Amino acid sequence: MTDKKDGINQAFEFWQNGQDAFFNAQKDLAEGFAKSMAQNFTPKPTNMVAQGFDAWQDFVKAWAPGWDPATAMATASTDMFNKGRDAVFSLFDPSTWMTQTPEQLKSVLQSIANAPQFADLVFPQADMATMWQETLDFQNATSEFAEQMHVAWLNSYTEYSKSFSLEDLQSGKVKEALDSWLKIANKELLDMQSSQEFMDAQKKLMGTATRLRKRQSEAAQTWAEAYQMPTRVEIDDLTKTVSELKREVRELKRKL
Amino acid sequence: MTDSSDELDNIELKQNEFGEAYRAAWEHMVNEGVKAFKSSDTLSKISQEDVQIAQTPADVVFQVDKVTLSRYRPLVETRADVPPVIISYGLFGRQTMIDLQEDRSLVRNLLSAGVEVYVIDWGNPTRADQFLTLDDYILGYMRDCVEFAVAENDGNPITMLGICEGGTFATCLAALEPKLFAGLCLTITPIDFIGDPENFWRGEGFLNKWVQNMTEDEVNEIIDVHGNMPGELTGAIFSSLTPIASMTKYNLGLTRLAGNEAATLNFLRMEKWIADRPDHPGAAAKQWFNQLYRENQLIKGDFKLDGRYVNLGHIACPVLNIYALQDHIVPVSCTKALGKYVRPDLYEEIGFQGGHVGVFVSGKAQGVVAGGLVKWLEATQSTVQPKAAAKVASKKTPKKAAK
Incomplete structure (x- = not known):
């Protein structure tokens, strides 16, 4: 007999593990970034920078309450910049920290993104999960696109082998051999580009890249809102208003 | 004896063929290398100011x-x-x-x-x-x-x-x-x-074909996320229409100009426009x-x-x-x-x-x-x-x- 409670516990544990993973990743990223900041802002930062840095520390603490900036600063070392950089890259490339189980990772991300969003606390994790899931989608689309390209190059080589032999090269027709290769490769690439498979793969690649970029813009917007800065959407709204006003002025001028 | 002699002749023939192919390949490499050097030399003497377009007052x-x-x-x-x-x-x-x-x-x-x-x-x-x-x-x-x-x-x-x-x-x-x-x-x-x-x-x-393979929403999504249609994107699409020419123009193409200054400047003006x-x-x-x-x-x-x-x-x-x-x-x-x-x-x-x-x-x-x-x-x-x-x-x- 299946224990419903046990199933719920398992689901909760699964979700909790995923959440911990995100916190840890955030913490690593934040620590690395802060240390590299500390190292690069010597001697003492100016007031403006200091204020920005304080605000940033608050932001990091909100994500990783257990993190101690003082300890982090004290242990700053020469490779901290690299660590910070790597942490940033790993944030946008989840497969680098769970390369062996991309499917498992995807399911974790999916479960977090789809988890009951009963508290405000969950929203940032859900957003990040969605972004990481979209990163994986983009990587998959990249692979599919690369596969199409690979087929085209393979076809080019096969065709080239038929029309040009080693003997031709040995006879000194190097220029002809090269021109022949370029001509055949061009033909195969153009044929491939016109195929439905390629166009679909390219469309998927552009779609996933676009959605990822959109998600990153949303993250930037959340950050801008948190710091009382004008957001992209607000500026776009103003731009739209100005464009419409200019249009009206133009029409009125013509009527006058 | 005859078999052994044939075998030696055969080896000699193959060595000659190999030598001939090697010489041809080497000669080609040297010729291309000279062109590449000339091209590189010409490029190194051209500055930004030399590549001007739209100069009619x-x-x-x-x-x-x-x-x-x-x-x-x-x-x-x-x-x-x-x-x-x-x-x-x-x-x-x-x-x-x-x-x-x-x-x-x-x-x-x-x-x-x-x-x-x-x-x-x-x-x-x-x-x-x-x-x-x-x-x-x-x-x-x-x-x-x-x-x-x-x-x-x-x-x-x-x-x-x-x-x-x-x-x-x-x-x-x-x-x-x-x-x-x-x-x-x-x-x-x-x-x-x-x-x-x-x-x-x-x-x-x-x-x-490329545009007609997309839905209206897909087109709009790409544009909306950037605000405009990025020039880099349209440039990449245009380049992909002539794939090999786009891939080889900066290497093979330039080498084949063999340092011809007028031709190199023509090429660079075009690239500036692109x-x-x-x-x-x-x-x-x-x-x-x-x-x-x-x-x-x-x-x-x-x-x-x-x-x-x-x-x-x-x-x-x-x-x-x-x-x-x-x-x-x-x-x-x-x-x-x-x-x-x-x-x-x-x-x-x-x-x-x-x-x-x-x-x-x-x-x-x-x-x-x-x-x-x-x-x-x-x-x-x-x-x-x-x-x-x-x-x-x-x-x-x-x-x-x-x-």
Whole structure:
């Protein structure tokens, strides 16, 4: 007999593990970034920078309450910049920290993104999960696109082998051999580009890249809102208003 | 003994063959290496200042927002008895292509024939321009420029030379405001955005297929996330239309120039133009790709600007349509389609043996395109020469209408 409670516990544990993973990743990223900041802002930062840095520390603490900036600063070392950089890259490339189980990772991300969003606390994790899931989608689309390209190059080589032999090269027709290769490769690439498979793969690649970029813009917007800065959407709204006003002025001028 | 001797002969033969192949390969490598060194040496002596384009002097005579209208200074004293010509490129590239260098300049060729020449520069659109529509560009900015030139021409209509997307803009304006036009010359201009896909040659019409494979939402999503259609993206798409040429131009292509300074400068000027690709304003790009490329509204009579239907049958001036027979961006069938919608007595066309950009920048194009255009201007719009098209045109010629 299946224990419903046990199933719920398992689901909760699964979700909790995923959440911990995100916190840890955030913490690593934040620590690395802060240390590299500390190292690069010597001697003492100016007031403006200091204020920005304080605000940033608050932001990091909100994500990783257990993190101690003082300890982090004290242990700053020469490779901290690299660590910070790597942490940033790993944030946008989840497969680098769970390369062996991309499917498992995807399911974790999916479960977090789809988890009951009963508290405000969950929203940032859900957003990040969605972004990481979209990163994986983009990587998959990249692979599919690369596969199409690979087929085209393979076809080019096969065709080239038929029309040009080693003997031709040995006879000194190097220029002809090269021109022949370029001509055949061009033909195969153009044929491939016109195929439905390629166009679909390219469309998927552009779609996933676009959605990822959109998600990153949303993250930037959340950050801008948190710091009382004008957001992209607000500026776009103003731009739209100005464009419409200019249009009206133009029409009125013509009527006058 | 005989077997052993044959074997030795065979080995010697193979060694000779190998030696010959090795020598040939080595010789080729040395020759190519010398060319590469020469090319590299020439490049190292060329500075940014040496690679200048659009050098024919012009003065800005009118401006609205970021859009400017410039008038070129005349190169000859005698002015031809033809209307002024306004050149308009599209928003996907820069108008500087019409004046790439002194001996490959459509502008200089027209000025040398005594034609008064204006050019529209759309400026550098940013996210602040993302809500500008085709209505704004055609019935706003372009019409403003044309009306200025008409006023400068004592109220007489002018001739427009539209290039690529700029040609489509000019066609729409000529259909909606025929009184402003004495003539309309189009080059490499899409009118029917589907064309004849059954008979496309390899590589032709890829752009059409590519856009038609997307839904309206997919097109909009790409544009919305950037605000505009990024120039880098359209540049990458254009490069992919000639894949091997794009991949090899900086290595093999440059090597094969073998350090020829004039040829290298030609190449660099062209590259300078290619690299300067502006972002296409978002709202206008959505209309361009969805209403025109995907839905082909222009030839269906469904395309509207400021609420007015663009009826190609309303074009009332002589039309010269110049297209490139090896155009991989605008298929021949997409541009020649205009002939079906304009009165036959007004319509002429020139098919040029070359590619999309070759119409303007190739050496042979200078005579064919500029020469053909000047002849057409003199034949159809000169007040002292017999008007070929006007002879058979109806009473409602544009000049009469304008008066």
